[in-house]
Amino acid sequence: MQDYLLPLNEQQREAVLYTEGALMIVAGAGSGKTKVLTTRIGHLINNGVDSFRILALTFTNKAAKEMKERIEHMLGNSEARNLYIGTFHSVFSRILRVEAERLGYPNNFTIYDTDDAKSVLKNIIKEQNLDEKIYKVAYVFNRISASKNNLYTYKEYQADHAAQQEDARSNRPLIGQLFEAYSKRCFKNGAMDFDDLLVNMYILLTNFPEVLAKYQHKFRYVMIDEYQDTNLAQYHIIKLLGAVHENICVVGDDAQSIYSFRGASMENIFQFQKDYDDVKIIKLEQNYRSSKTILDAANQVITNNKNQIKKELWTDKAAGEKIKLVGTFTDNDEGKFVADAIIEHKLRNHYKNKDFAILYRTNAQSRAFEESLRRLNINYKIFGGLSFYQRKEVKDYVAYLRILVNTQDEESLRRIINYPARGIGTTTINKISFEAQTQNKTFWEILLEAQSIGFKGATLTAIQDFVLMIRNVQGMLEKKNAYEIAFEIGKVSGIVKDLHADKTVEGLARYENLQELQNSIKEYTETPTEDGEVVERSLGAYLQQITLLTDANENEEDGDTVKLMTIHASKGLEFPCVFVVGLEENIFPSSMSMYDREDLEEERRLFYVAITRAKEKVWISFASNRYRFGSLIQNEPSRFIDELPTQLVDANLSSKPKKQNPFAGPSKPASPSSADKTIQQKKVFSSASTTHVASANFKEDDTSGLEVGMQVEHQRFGFGNVTSLEGAIANKIATIDFGTMGEKKIMLNYAKLRIVRG
């Protein structure tokens, strides 16, 4: 047996060796999925399959990169470089770049990210004089995007009864019309948005049989990672590409399907089994990542979902530590708690920063953790959020670069035609745009004939100077490399100078970002041609790939930093210690996804994903008060907390301030003398003072047995009567009437209360 098969278990080995025909690998969390995929590809190459004929599609650049590196390592040569491994979007854009002209696009078509696309759409909504309050860009864009992911063109959308009805119902009957205008505008701009990369790939394969044949023949083996996250467009493309050889291997886990908002459908898993005569199904059920406690908790949580494929994930690892549950008063306290816990565990167990991850539901939650980590000098890195390429100054620079290779791109032109300010204002821009639309010419073409359009004086000169500047740099495209061109346009456009002049801290950072962009182009330009393959290092090729890149420096992740990211972004990763934070109703599950079974189950799968990232330790935390939109809001602890098996959860809090164990039984109540009680009561209730001075005999009591009607003392609020109790085991909240101090909701986990009378 080849030695690379030795470390595999029976099912893994079977999956590697089953190379011909349709194969579906149902791979539970941490079951060695990537190992199987990479070994499988390595095995194919080892057995004489030409690496150029293997296609592997992933969802993230990171996953693609990791697979490529692992295969390279396994083979010990550079064969892996020839593999087609990448995200759906990047592989398709690479193919579309070659075939673009068949579809009427320029080869140097621009790829619009979501911000660009929304900006185009917004202009169209304005042009059509629609009410932007009703036709909200985000809403309209989502409708269009969802349609495209289901392979609906605007024509089909307009003809679709259900879609029309839905839009009529939501009082937005003109979305079909906007869809049409948007599609036509993007086409005119020589641009594709993310969804177009899929749609156009599909159109290419269905409308051009010779192209279909070419790629069907080329890719003898097709592998799809994270198959549960594919949408309808992706499903059909996969099916088309694999139809000749039918050597299709998909790997997925229904329990980790968390992208339905992007059109992903678990239905594709079931459909796959029907599409081929003889589908082999292999289940990988042994988890090699997490402790038994962690795995059992995750398994238990997921049983609350109705829709799932039966599978039993097990481990032979030891139970390990219990999951730690922590409730704090505010989101800032939650941040402090996590930072403290990291310090403590680093000291106690020799963990490093990089052994910790903080996972949250929404990007906005990162703030409190950033602050607390910074305060304790813990190095961290945030993934996601605003990426390098989404920054304004970088987008401006990129817009210039885009115009150099694709003058059709109106969106980019609009962006930079008056930045830095050169006297071409909104009035002028609107006029140019209007002329472009009515004469059915591109924005750029109108600029070229500015004089005959009727522009005069300073405006005309400004336009002509702008055109001349762009053309001059364009003239260098053949002679100079991408970096030299980028440097030149940065200089002559004045953007580099403009930011250099800004001496504020932010201005300096922006200037540095421009330099970093230049460096990245330089690096790209200078990367040597890979052996065997002719690699294009043009500006056009550079631009194409960066829009699909999530972040500028994904590769320098190995620093010793605590990782902060959304749970979505954490999929596929693993860490020794994981903090899953913000476990509150309305946050997690999100308020957007609580009122529908399917949505809620997806939130639960998300929770499952979060827990199963951890190898050794899991903390779960929630805050009862949190800043949102500037004001403090209160949330109940998440229902998911109650779904954790209590015997696997430790609610003992190791951090200060010392808190009660909500799972602990009743305790010895303190019994103050009745004399004390009367005096203190009088004092508090007759005083208008806002600060209460705690009684001399103040002593924190166990409040787990607190009941309505009891009288208590709070250090700051004074004496009060318990009027109601709510909340789950982990987090009881008492409403207490403190008389002049008003009625307060008090979290018993946190607050120090003395029971005055039971």
Next chain:
DNA sequence: TGCGCAGGTGTTTTT
């Protein structure tokens, strides 16, 4: 044309 200010509005999740 550009800037400053008031007012409104938004937060899932991502290629």
Next chain:
DNA sequence: CACCTGCGCA
């Protein structure tokens, strides 16, 4: 809170 938009003014 933080960002964006629209408006009024110089």
